[in-house]
Amino acid sequence: MKAAIRYEYCTPDLLEIARAPLPGLGDDEILVKVKATTVNRTDCGVLTGKPWAIRLFIGLFEPVRPVTGTDFAGIVVDKGKNVDQFEIGDHAYGFFDEGLSSHAEYVAVSTKKAVLKKPENVTFEQAAASLEGAHYAFYFLKDLKLNAGDRILINGGTGAIGNATLQFLKHFKVRVTVTCETEFVEVLKSQGAERVIDYQKEDFTTINEQFDYVFDAVGKSTFKKCKPLLKSKGIYISSELGENWQNPIFALLSPFMAGKKVKFALPYSIKRSMKFIHELVLNGEFVPLIDRRYRFEDIEKAYYYVLSGQKKGNVIITFD
Numbered sequence: 001m002k003a004a005i006r007y008e009y010c011t012p013d014l015l016e017i018a019r020a021p022l023p024g025l026g027d028d029e030i031l032v033k034v035k036a037t038t039v040n041r042t043d044c045g046v047l048t049g050k051p052w053a054i055r056l057f058i059g060l061f062e063p064v065r066p067v068t069g070t071d072f073a074g075i076v077v078d079k080g081k082n083v084d085q086f087e088i089g090d091h092a093y094g095f096f097d098e099g100l101s102s103h104a105e106y107v108a109v110s111t112k113k114a115v116l117k118k119p120e121n122v123t124f125e126q127a128a129a130s131l132e133g134a135h136y137a138f139y140f141l142k143d144l145k146l147n148a149g150d151r152i153l154i155n156g157g158t159g160a161i162g163n164a165t166l167q168f169l170k171h172f173k174v175r176v177t178v179t180c181e182t183e184f185v186e187v188l189k190s191q192g193a194e195r196v197i198d199y200q201k202e203d204f205t206t207i208n209e210q211f212d213y214v215f216d217a218v219g220k221s222t223f224k225k226c227k228p229l230l231k232s233k234g235i236y237i238s239s240e241l242g243e244n245w246q247n248p249i250f251a252l253l254s255p256f257m258a259g260k261k262v263k264f265a266l267p268y269s270i271k272r273s274m275k276f277i278h279e280l281v282l283n284g285e286f287v288p289l290i291d292r293r294y295r296f297e298d299i300e301k302a303y304y305y306v307l308s309g310q311k312k313g314n315v316i317i318t319f320d
C-alpha cells in the first residue's frame with residue numbers, strides 16, 4: 001500500500017509517500033481501506049514533534065509510528081478473531097490523538113479505541129472531518145454549566161475547534177457571538193451564530209457587551225484583554241497555553257480567585273467525546289466545515305496549508 005512515512009520528526013517536505021506492507025492485524029483489530037482522512041493541527045504536532053511535550057506520548061527521540069495520520073473514515077476489509085461489533089463491508093470512522101497511521105491506503109485499528117460505524121447520513125469526508133476539532137471542542141465545553149440563554153463569545157469561528165464549538169452550543173441553546181473574516185460572516189450566521197464580528201473590521205475586545213463565557217478558540221487573545229467582556233462570574237477559556245503558559249496556571253489558581261475565572265481543558269477519553277459527536281452527527285446537528293481537499297500524493301501541500309493557520313474547519317485527504 002501507499003503510506004506517508006517519516007522516521008524522524010520533520011517538516012512536511014521530508015514526509016515521503018512510499019510503498020509499505022499492509023499493517024498486520026491483531027485479534028481485536030479491524031483493517032480499514034481508508035476513503036478519507038484529514039490533515040489537522042494534531043497531525044502537525046505529530047509530524048514535527050512540536051510542541052515538545054507531545055513527544056511524551058508519541059516517542060521521545062523519534063516517532064514510534066513512522067506513518068502519520070490521526071483520523072480516518074473507510075470500509076472494513078478484514079477483522080481479527082475477537083471482533084464482533086464490525087463486519088467486513090461496514091463503514092467505520094475513528095480518531096486517536098497519539099496517531100493511528102491513517103495517512104495510508106489501509107489502517108489497522110483496535111476496536112478498543114475510539115472507532116464506530118460511520119453514520120449513514122454523512123459522507124466519508126464528513127465523517128473524517130467530524131472528529132479532531134470536535135473532540136477538543138467537546139472537552140472545552142464539558143465542565144461548563146451551560147444554560148439555555150447563556151451568552152458566549154467564540155474568538156475564531158472558522159477554526160476546526162471554534163466551528164465545532166459553535167455548532168455544539170446551538171444544541172445547548174446558548175446564544176453565540178463569534179469572530180471570523182468577512183467571507184465567512186454569512187456561513188457562521190447560517191450555523192446558528194446570533195452575532196458575527198468581522199475581525200478584519202472590528203476588534204472584539206472593544207465591544208460594549210458582556211458574556212457568561214469567552215472562548216478564545218484560536219489562542220490569539222489573553223484573559224487580561226477579555227476580562228472586560230466577562231460578566232462578574234464569567235469564565236475565560238483558551239485552546240492555547242498562552243505565551244508564558246499562563247492559561248493553565250490561571251486555571252489552577254481559579255478555585256482561589258473571586259469573580260472571573262479561567263478554565264483550561266485537558267482532553268482525555270476520545271471514546272467519550274466521540275459518543276457525543278456521533279449522536280450529533282446522526283441527528284444532523286453537527287455538520288463539519290470542510291475547506292480544501294487534497295489528493296493523497298499532495299499531502300505535503302496539505303500540511304503546509306494547515307501549518308499556515310488559515311484553514312477553515314477541516315482539510316481532507318482523498319485516495320480515489
Ligand SMILES: NC(=O)c1ccc[n+]([C@@H]2O[C@H](COP(=O)([O-])OP(=O)(O)OC[C@H]3O[C@@H](n4cnc5c(N)ncnc54)[C@H](OP(=O)(O)O)[C@@H]3O)[C@@H](O)[C@H]2O)c1
Nearest residue numbers: 041156158159160161181199217218220239309310311312
Ligand atoms: N489545547 C489543546 O488540546 C489543543 C488541541 C488542538 C489544537 N489546539 C490549538 O487550538 C488552536 C485552534 O485549533 P484549530 O484546529 O481549531 O485551528 P485551525 O482550524 O487551524 O484555525 C485556523 C482558523 O482560525 C482563524 N483565525 C486565525 N486567527 C484568527 C483571529 N485572530 N481571529 C479570528 N479567527 C482567526 C483562521 O481564519 P483566518 O484565516 O480568516 O484568519 C482559520 O480559519 C490552535 O492554536 C491549536 O494549536 C489546542
